[in-house]
Amino acid sequence: MAITERNHQELARLLDQARLEAREVPPLTRTHAELPLRDAYAIQAEGIRLRIEHGERVVGLKMGLTSEAKRKQMNLDSPVYGVLTDRMQIPAGGVFRLQSSIHPKIEPEIAFRTSRVLRGRITREEAFNACASAMAAMEILDSRYVDFKYFSLPDVVADNSSSSMFVLGTTERPPRELDLARLQMSMEVNGEQVQSALSSAISGDPLLSVVQLCELLDARGESLPAGSIVLAGAATAALMLKPGDQVRLTVDGLGSVSVSVSP
Ligand code: OOG
Ligand code: MG
Numbered sequence: 727m728a729i730t731e732r733n734h735q736e737l738a739r740l741l742d743q744a745r746l747e748a749r750e751v752p753p754l755t756r757t758h759a760e761l762p763l764r765d766a767y768a769i770q771a772e773g774i775r776l777r778i779e780h781g782e783r784v785v786g787l788k789m790g791l792t793s794e795a796k797r798k799q800m801n802l803d804s805p806v807y808g809v810l811t812d813r814m815q816i817p818a819g820g821v822f823r824l825q826s827s828i829h830p831k832i833e834p835e836i837a838f839r840t841s842r843v844l845r846g847r848i849t850r851e852e853a854f855n856a857c858a859s860a861m862a863a864m865e866i867l868d869s870r871y872v873d874f875k876y877f878s879l880p881d882v883v884a885d886n887s888s889s890s891m892f893v894l895g896t897t898e899r900p901p902r903e904l905d906l907a908r909l910q911m912s913m914e915v916n917g918e919q920v921q922s923a924l925s926s927a928i929s930g931d932p933l934l935s936v937v938q939l940c941e942l943l944d945a946r947g948e949s950l951p952a953g954s955i956v957l958a959g960a961a962t963a964a965l966m967l968k969p970g971d972q973v974r975l976t977v978d979g980l981g982s983v984s985v986s987v988s989p
Contacts, residue, residue, distance in 0.1 A: 744828075790805065795960070828870065837894055838860055840954045870885050
C-alpha cells in the first residue's frame with residue numbers, strides 16, 4: 727500500500743507520542759513493509775514540524791552511521807541524518823535524566839558550527855571554509871523502537887535517526903588549528919576509559935560528514951543554514967547509560983566535555 731501525506735503525519739505523531747511518553751513502539755516497517763527512504767525523511771520532517779509547533783527551535787543537524795563501528799553495531803550500511811533542536815541540548819557538565827527516556831545510549835562525536843550557508847554538493851575545502859569551529863561533543867541516542875538494535879534504515883530515519891540529546895564542549899577551535907582526522911578521542915565513564923578512537927573513524931575525516939550531509943540534503947532540495955551545529959557522527963559504538971554515570975569525553979586540542987546521568 728502506497729504511503730500518503732496523511733500517513734506521514736500519523737506516523738510522525740505516533741513516534742512523537744512515544745517519545746513524549748517514553749514508551750517503545752514497533753518499527754514502522756512492521757505495518758508499512760515498503761517504506762521508501764524518501765517517505766522516511768518526510769516523516770522525520772513532519773516530526774520536527776510537531777516539535778516546532780511546541781516551541782522548539784532547530785539549531786542544527788546530525789549525521790549518523792558515519793563510522794564502521796556504528797554501522798556494525800546497528801547492522802545498517804549507509805549514513806543518515808537527523809535534526810537537532812534547542813531542547814535537545816544539555817549544557818556542558820549538565821545532567822541527563824533517565825526517567826524521560828526509553829533506552830538511552832551515549833556516543834563520542836565531533837561537532838562543527840557553520841558560519842555560512844552550504845548549498846548543493848560541496849567539496850571538503852568548502853566544508854572546511856564554512857565551519858567556523860569544531861568542538862568535542864557527545865550524543866545521547868534514544869530509539870523509540872522496541873529493542874533498539876533491530877530496525878531498518880527507513881525506520882531509523884523516520885525516528886529522527888534516534889536523536890534524543892546532545893552536549894557540546896565549551897572549547898571551540900577553527901578547523902585550521904586542528905589535524906581534524908587525527909584527533910585522539912577518549913570517553914570515560916566514572917573515571918574509567920570505555921571507548922577510544924581516532925577522529926578518522928568518523929567518515930575518514932569528520933569534515934567529510936559535512937560533505938555527505940550536504941549531499942543528502944541536496945537530494946531533498948534542502949541546504950545547511952549558516953550558524954548550524956553539525957554532529958559529525960560517532961567514532962565508536964554507543965554505550966548504554968545507567969543512573970549515576972559520569973561520562974566524559976576528551977578530544978585532542980578540544981578539551982573535555984561531560985554529562986552526568988540521574989535516575
Ligand atoms: C542511529 C543514529 C546513529 C551516529 O552517530 O552514528 C548516530 C542509531 O544508532 O540509532 O547518531
Ligand atoms: Mg550520533
